[in-house]
Amino acid sequence: MRYYAGACSALFAACLALTASVSAYAADAAAPAEPTPEEAAAAAVIADARAAINITAAWTRATPGNATNAAVYLRISNNGTEPERLIGVRAAMAERAEIHTGGAAMAAVEGLDVPAGETLAFAPNDNHIMLIDLRAPLLEGDSFLVQLEFEKGGSQTVAVPVGAANAMAPPLVSAGNAEDITSGATEEPADDSAPQ
Ligand SMILES: [Cu+2]
Numbered sequence: 001m002r003y004y005a006g007a008c009s010a011l012f013a014a015c016l017a018l019t020a021s022v023s024a025y026a027a028d029a030a031a032p033a034e035p036t037p038e039e040a041a042a043a044a045v046i047a048d049a050r051a052a053i054n055i056t057a058a059w060t061r062a063t064p065g066n067a068t069n070a071a072v073y074l075r076i077s078n079n080g081t082e083p084e085r086l087i088g089v090r091a092a093m094a095e096r097a098e099i100h101t102g103g104a105a106m107a108a109v110e111g112l113d114v115p116a117g118e119t120l121a122f123a124p125n126d127n128h129i130m131l132i133d134l135r136a137p138l139l140e141g142d143s144f145l146v147q148l149e150f151e152k153g154g155s156q157t158v159a160v161p162v163g164a165a166n167a168m169a170p171p172l173v174s175a176g177n178a179e180d181i182t183s184g185a186t187e188e189p190a191d192d193s194a195p196q
Contacts, residue, residue, distance in 0.1 A: 049153035052080025088149035095133030
């Protein structure tokens with residue numbers, strides 16, 4: 001019995017030593033990542049800008065026939081005190097994506113301002129995100145991810161449910177589900193293409 005106890009405590013001591021060296025290693029590895037006060041302040045500014053933006057009511061329509069383009073609608077609210085600007089969009093679902101203004105006479109723009117305290121609406125016959133050269137038809141009931149790039153707050157990913165081909169308003173989806181994906185998403189779409 002004494003023998004076993006001795007072996008156990010020897011093993012325990014070895015384990016402690018190993019734990020200590022792993023901890024020391026982890027501390028060393030983490031040291032270079034410690035942000036400077038300037039970096040921490042810059043990160044806080046980005047985090048604040050990101051938190052100020054709330055993207056809601058995203059939707060699109062099922063593509064009829066062999067249509068290869070689609071328009072995505074949503075609302076971008078800036079609840080912060082600093083102006084923000086949408087500077088890019090992308091979606092793995094399409095070859096490329098653009099920010100468009102206007103309805104039938106639409107035009108691609110480099111970006112759109114989202115003034116502090118205001119909501120920028122993307123809706124039929126108005127601003128929209130144009131998906132160009134869809135990789136597959138959009139089917140009613142499906143959803144996919146679109147990534148929006150902001151000047152100050154970086155990128156945010158939103159789930160876009162697909163409504164009926166003739167829909168004029170967002171399909172009714174589980175609000176909880178959509179909200180989870182919208183507010184918590186930090187992951188990038190699988191596609192690696194550059195923002196348009
Ligand atoms: Cu368009």
